[in-house]
Amino acid sequence: xxxxxxxxxxxxxxxxxxxxxxxxxxxxxxxxxxxxxxxxxxxxxxxxxxxxxxxxxxxxxxxxxxxxxxxxxxxxxxxxxxxxxxxxxxxxxxxxxxxxxxxxxxxxxxxxxxxxxxxxxxxxxxxxxxxxxxxxxxxxxxxxxxxxxxxxxxxxxxxxxxxxxxxxxxxxxxxxxxxxxxxxxxxxxxxxxxxxxxxxxxxxxxxxxxxxxxxxxxxxxxxxxxxxxxxxxxxxxxxxxxxxxxxxxxxxxxxxxxxxxxxxxxxxxxxxxxxxxxxxxxxxxxxxxxxxxxxxxxxxxxxxxxxxxxxx
Amino acid sequence: xxxxxxxxxxxxxxxxxxxxxxxxxxxxxxxxxxxxxxxxxxxxxxxxxxxxxxxxxxxxxxxxxxxxxxxxxxxxxxxxxxxxxxxxxxxxxxxxxxxxxxxxxxxxxxxxxxxxxxxxxxxxxxxxxxxxxxxxxxxxxxxxxxxxxxxxxxxxxxxxxxxxxxxxxxxxxxxxxxxxxxxxxxxxxxxxxxxxxxxxxxxxxxxxxxxxxxxxxxxxxxxxxxxxxxxxxxxxxxxxxxxxxxxxxxxxxxxxxxxxxxxxxxxxxxxxxxxxxxxxxxxxxxxxxxxxxxxxxxxxxxxxxxxxxxxxxxxxxxxxxxxxxxxxxxxxxxxxxxxxxxxxxxxxxxxxxxxxxxxxxxxxxxxxxxxxxxxxxxxxxxxxxxxxxxxxxxxxxxxxxxxxxxxxxxxxxxxxxxxxxxxxxxxxxxxxxxxxxxxxxxxxxxxxxxxxxxxxxxxxxxxxxxxxxxxxxxxxxxxxxxxxxxxxxxxxxxxx
Numbered sequence: 001x002x003x004x005x006x007x008x009x010x011x012x013x014x015x016x017x018x019x020x021x022x023x024x025x026x027x028x029x030x031x032x033x034x035x036x037x038x039x040x041x042x043x044x045x046x047x048x049x050x051x052x053x054x055x056x057x058x059x060x061x062x063x064x065x066x067x068x069x070x071x072x073x074x075x076x077x078x079x080x081x082x083x084x085x086x087x088x089x090x091x092x093x094x095x096x097x098x099x100x101x102x103x104x105x106x107x108x109x110x111x112x113x114x115x116x117x118x119x120x121x122x123x124x125x126x127x128x129x130x131x132x133x134x135x136x137x138x139x140x141x142x143x144x145x146x147x148x149x150x151x152x153x154x155x156x157x158x159x160x161x162x163x164x165x166x167x168x169x170x171x172x173x174x175x176x177x178x179x180x181x182x183x184x185x186x187x188x189x190x191x192x193x194x195x196x197x198x199x200x201x202x203x204x205x206x207x208x209x210x211x212x213x214x215x216x217x218x219x220x221x222x223x224x225x226x227x228x229x230x231x232x233x234x235x236x237x238x239x240x241x242x243x244x245x246x247x248x249x250x251x252x253x254x255x256x257x258x259x260x261x262x263x264x265x266x267x268x269x270x271x272x273x274x275x276x277x278x279x280x281x282x283x284x285x286x287x288x289x290x291x292x293x294x295x296x297x298x299x300x301x302x303x304x305x306x307x308x309x310x311x312x
Numbered sequence: 313x314x315x316x317x318x319x320x321x322x323x324x325x326x327x328x329x330x331x332x333x334x335x336x337x338x339x340x341x342x343x344x345x346x347x348x349x350x351x352x353x354x355x356x357x358x359x360x361x362x363x364x365x366x367x368x369x370x371x372x373x374x375x376x377x378x379x380x381x382x383x384x385x386x387x388x389x390x391x392x393x394x395x396x397x398x399x400x401x402x403x404x405x406x407x408x409x410x411x412x413x414x415x416x417x418x419x420x421x422x423x424x425x426x427x428x429x430x431x432x433x434x435x436x437x438x439x440x441x442x443x444x445x446x447x448x449x450x451x452x453x454x455x456x457x458x459x460x461x462x463x464x465x466x467x468x469x470x471x472x473x474x475x476x477x478x479x480x481x482x483x484x485x486x487x488x489x490x491x492x493x494x495x496x497x498x499x500x501x502x503x504x505x506x507x508x509x510x511x512x513x514x515x516x517x518x519x520x521x522x523x524x525x526x527x528x529x530x531x532x533x534x535x536x537x538x539x540x541x542x543x544x545x546x547x548x549x550x551x552x553x554x555x556x557x558x559x560x561x562x563x564x565x566x567x568x569x570x571x572x573x574x575x576x577x578x579x580x581x582x583x584x585x586x587x588x589x590x591x592x593x594x595x596x597x598x599x600x601x602x603x604x605x606x607x608x609x610x611x612x613x614x615x616x617x618x619x620x621x622x623x624x625x626x627x628x629x630x631x632x633x634x635x636x637x638x639x640x641x642x643x644x645x646x647x648x649x650x651x652x653x654x655x656x657x658x659x660x661x662x663x664x665x666x667x668x669x670x671x672x673x674x675x676x677x678x679x680x681x682x683x684x685x686x687x688x689x690x691x692x693x694x695x696x697x698x699x700x701x702x703x704x705x706x707x708x709x710x711x712x713x714x715x716x717x718x719x720x721x722x723x724x725x726x727x728x729x730x731x732x733x734x735x736x737x738x739x740x741x742x743x744x745x746x747x748x749x750x751x752x753x754x755x756x757x758x759x760x761x762x763x764x765x766x767x768x769x770x771x772x773x774x775x776x777x778x779x780x781x782x783x784x785x786x787x788x789x790x791x792x793x794x795x796x797x798x799x800x801x802x803x804x805x806x807x808x
Binding site (some may be wrong): 291294295297298299300301302303304306307309 | 362366367370373401402403405406407409410448449463466
């Protein structure tokens, strides 16, 4: 049964995650030193790059956008997980944009009205992706450039993404299902999706509830966004788990096919919480029945039967 | 030789009058609390009878004590796997009905009942549920053979007797009973300690008192089944098990335990024994007939130089060794051999010994008169109304010779005293009886003095615990005063 394997792998991964966190605390000072130096180095390289004109901010921004933003956002491609960013530079104040891109969690926590509204509208907060202020400026430059260009040109990702990604590969929904449930292990050793995500029609008791239910993922997003998410795994927990064990292109294609199939399948009425509760109640009755049978002699007093027997 | 010290006890059943003062002393000091009402750490049973809880001696029901299987000594309750498989559902527990449902009376009704034609009565109410209760049984329900047609007849010690012998016991002229007061035996090989899943029960290193740590106890109640004497009790209020702890706060301060102190018949003796802990397992494996002898051999002579040296090596102080030399228990058990363990066949090596009672002789009813036949009024042991088989079942794991020997010695001491002070026997007759029992006149004199004329300090020879010195390193003694006793340093969540 796949779910046993799933529990095993997910536990293993959880352990690793906690270990990693512990390590970070212990090595606090060294990490701090290394990080500061790396950041300073990176910043100096970037600055020198900018000032030397080796690459324009807009070109830098394109790369960064691909890496960090594309999983959820489009430019003129319509709403993904997050909002379409076309002309966002015109709508929002650039200082606000920079502070939001660099630290959305902070802004949300502060109760910024715009941030709050966005969270409400899209149903999930934007994760902190660790974008530096300079990167944010580069992204904004790219967005600026794209917003004007897009007005004429067809959406870039629509032409670019397929060539990069996977539609060419033969994708099998059945393999995708096996990958999802863990019947086939992921090549790079990542945990199966079912550990954290539920989806309709998988397993008796469904999948985990840590992540979102993926039944309607394909319907809500589109194939491209799903591919991008699976490639970049931008969400905090997924990032932690999959950054070291990325999904392969075939796996992404297969999983995407599986999500598509599930999303398109007609929803069966049996998949309600009552199935689970029913199984639970029946199981409890069976177990109690076994206990009653095994220990039926328990707590049968001896005195009453003596008295009932009377004098012999 | 691994010499250790053990506080141990002798109950002289010949002197017990069945007044239950011991039980009440204990109840008032320790168990008059909610959740503990039904517990009788000390109780007095009438024998023949089923005791408290009902049929506690029947280990087919309760699985207490040990058994030898192959050459392995194991708890009757099972070893680790057996315990684990029953851990949430221990099937070998006495029910509340087997103890009894504790009750009180609604005394207020006597004063507050509205005026009516009837006399108001104080009805019984359960101390557990608070509801009205039809009292059906109590901890000494078969006291003095009341209800004996049920309770005495079902005594499992009668199983050793033939049907005819059993019937004879219940004929009016042969009716007989005696009392067995019981407390925790503070065994050398305790069944309760062996089966505790939490490791909460332990035997104190200095004096062998068996106690339940109220902090470690998780209320699995295996000790309740595991103790063949049913002397651990589950407190339903605190969710922990409790038992007699020999009033250790009293013995540590030089006083005998409450029940010992309160005993009207002065039947109780308390003293120190030295024993060889290395041999516990091999002794507990001895076949039934040799168990009592083997247990006696475990007790060491405190005057033996080798024993003393080994005791010193184990950290037993000279003050304790000198107390062990004066122990009345040592005299009763080892020197005179007249005190025997109760149900040695449970193999827990109990450290409470009983001097068996000398009981009336057989008689018959001829033409409406009480006829002794040609038997002596003080008779012979073999003519005793209670068959030796029954006594042996209780006190010597079925070995009749051991009980007979003890009783013969007691009879000989009586004869010796009769010859001396009553004169119904000649000195020659008495000496012959003494010789037959293997008892010198000096020994007879000593047994007589210890039985009939012992002073307080002869009966209770307690070791100096130096408790005040032991605690002052960690505690302020003035603060500690008045804090000894049952209780929690950290109260349990369900606690009192």
